[in-house]
Amino acid sequence: MSGTGRKLRMGMIGIGVGGAEILPAMDGSSEIDLVAGADIVPATRAVFAERYPKARVYDSAEALCKDPEVDAVWISTPNRWHAPHAILAAQHGKHIVLEKPMALSMEEARQVVAATDAAKVHLMAGHTQAYTHPIRAMRRIIASGRLGKLCALHLWTYSDWMLRPRTPDELDERQGGGVPYRQTPHQIDTVRLLGGGMLRSVRGTTGNWHPERPAPGYYTAYMEFEDGTPCTIMHNGYGYFVTEELVPWSRGYIRYPADERVEVRKQLLAGTREEEVDKQAMRIGGKDEKRIFGELFGKQAWSPFDLGLVVASCEHGDMRHSKMGLFIYDNDGVHEVDLNATGGVEQRRAELTEIYEAVVLGKPLFHDGRWGMATLEAGLAIMQSGRERREIALQHQVAVPADYDADLEVPYL
């Protein structure tokens, strides 16, 4: 690493909606220098070049990976490309942040880990909601024992995921499409962080309810940790009821207000939706980019969004999100803990900080390939359990290190 001081020189591969979501966190970061971007769509490359005039722009992942001035890549291409692009990047000696899901199968994930091990590069299986400040604070409170032992976890989401504009591969389960592939990483990373990492078994199922959206829009699972702690997760992406409606301070919807959801559904049923146009509008330079990501970034009240309602029950109390932090219910009543920096760019920067500290400062990387494989294993087990209608035992789980986030300050503690 040279030429840019202590900053990590990052290249983004796949500058789509997921890419646009992390760009504001990279902008102005003292740790990351976005020096390159690659995408197969010329219009996207043109907007990227205009916005980042100092960055180099490539029309393929391979060309970017050959750039010797790139230290690490942020891979946010469609799911089917995650493993091939990660292996390619490792072969070129790049450190990697890989969007969720890290791969489509355990075999692919094993190949990714083998390639990064062989190349001695860091792999971070990243960009999940487990990085957010309230979840990490919950983890610290559980680990501290202040509320006694963790007894149960429940995460429930009702979203409009299936109504958002989708490319054909996003609706093809064989290519990693649908809610289970896309959303289990958020919830499973979160429950594994809160519960200590070691899931034991999964009984779950998926639901594919709308022929006009031919990928599963629903999953549910009952999971147990090695120590017997029970957990349920659920995501219904069909957008009739959305969890946001339960939150007094939220605007009550995620991407579309209720009347727009009705309209979108009618268009989907009639086959009149201009999906590609709508999707491009959310990508870099699109008319909806700022509207959507402007709302996601900046200091903001918490809302369930795609992670949903999270309730952690311990022997002596419960925890859930509050507007700016956590509600903690204990034997003395309810405490609202203001975490202040919860929303926005700062919490997304936590991911950038983790890869920066690993590569530049030599610190341990927590969300590594083995952590990502364990999360993927549990997500795939939900799908398998649904097909086979039986409980699936897990074999690739890894524990949260005892000192993870040890220096995170939580006012309640």
Ligand SMILES: NC(=O)c1ccc[n+]([C@@H]2O[C@H](COP(=O)([O-])OP(=O)(O)OC[C@H]3O[C@@H](n4cnc5c(N)ncnc54)[C@H](O)[C@@H]3O)[C@@H](O)[C@H]2O)c1
């Ligand atoms: N972590 C999150 O919260 C979050 C949010 C949104 C998306 N994502 C992830 O981002 C990924 C992409 O989803 P999206 O909604 O951004 O889709 P998208 O289609 O908007 O983005 C994919 C981008 O990759 C480009 N691309 C496709 N094939 C390529 C190739 N071979 N080489 C280079 N570029 C290529 C596309 O042109 C597009 O710009 C998915 O894996 C998804 O899980 C994550």
